[in-house]
Amino acid sequence: MAKRIDCSDVNIYYGNFLAVEGVTISIEPRSITALIGPSGCGKSTFLRTLNRMHEVIPGARVEGKVVMDGQDLYGSDADPVTVRRQVGMVFQRPNPFPTMSIYENVAAGLRLNGTRTKKAEMDELVESSLRGANLWEEVKDRLDRPGSSLSGGQQQRLCIARAIAIEPDVLLMDEPCSALDPISTLAIEDLMAELKERYTIVIVTHNMQQAARVSESTGFFNLNGIGQPGRLIEFNPTEKIFSNPDQKATEDYISGRFG
């Protein structure tokens, strides 16, 4: 549970295009790390390298090291499917399996994972995951309804329940609130604050107030121009990034002078 991730000199390509260059960063366990920066600077691309999702795109590849508690995620003995089990992901748009019931959506993670579980055990796991995602009270009487019958905010918490059901070590969140209203956003932020006790969380967000509210550390990505690779410009405690950043580019970005 809750492992640290150390990246050194990570370069990320789409075919010949170097999208992200030279990222070295240490992500601490049991904390929330926020990644911010202007559109196209490679935040989502970098996030997807942390669970080997980047390479599912034809021609995409990664150079450098990504090490999780000593385990090289790109080592010759690392299995991408196992890595994705250890490093769960929640996306921008809630993406429950629409025709599957609420119950089956949570169980799906476990079933896809090939875990054989008795009905009573599965009931317990589904309940504890839904409780963990602060959704149980709202859905306990309608577990057989389709996932798509829930509100957007509830669907996102359902996706979080599905992700935590398989007990990952790390949870990646790519703009998890950008499709949600302010109340649902606060519900997800409260949930993140609870989840960080048990997981390492990395969140990409365009919402700087959100980064300031939820995270302990913040990484600012930037790029020099179109066609140029994105780089990690500054990585520091969130409080420092938002009050006294080391780099002028960070200050310009957070004060809204560009980006």
Ligand SMILES: Nc1ncnc2c1ncn2[C@@H]1O[C@H](COP(=O)(O)OP(=O)(O)OP(=O)(O)O)[C@@H](O)[C@H]1O
């Ligand atoms: N599937 C892809 N194939 C080729 N290039 C891609 C692909 N996805 C992203 N890119 C390119 O990689 C660069 C980084 O994109 P990425 O989506 O990671 O940035 P981002 O910082 O997350 O942006 P945003 O904040 O707009 O989501 C961009 O130049 C983008 O056009």
